[in-house]
Amino acid sequence: MPLHVLLLEPDPERRQALANSLRAAGVRVFETGDRAAAVESLESGGFDGALVSLRVPQLDAGALRAAICPTAPGLPVSLDAAERLHIARTLEHTGGNRRQAALILGISRSTLLHKIRKYGLDDGRARRRRRAKGGEP
Secondary structure (H helix, E strand, O other), X not given: OOOEEEEEOOOHHHHHHHXXXXXXXXXXXXXXXXXXXXXXXXXXXXOOXXXXXXXXXXXXXXXXXXXXXXXXXXXXXXXXXXXXXXXXXXXHHOOOOHHHHHHHHOOOHHHHHHHXXXXXXXXXXXXXXXXXXXXXX
């Protein structure tokens, strides 16, 4: 059974040359220059591999790596960056409910509020509260 490969290349000439080479080697190829079509196709599955040009506009290489191999480790990041991302995702998961996010994270609400300010994750709630109380403009 031949391999089935997704080919994402924005340049039509390069895409056609690559697709022809792969087909000559007996590979089934789904070729596209459209990022959205490639994402949709990847989500449906059925591919043995992907050949992706890094010149695709607005390509999020990290998200692509996660979609292709969700268990593979990413590039190392600082602990602050990892913590910021984890807190942001937890807040998103809870719909911005800080009390629930603090419970999930296993930290106090005051610690969470401190980290939200530290990492710039404040969505403007605190500022609006201070304005309502007659504090900061």
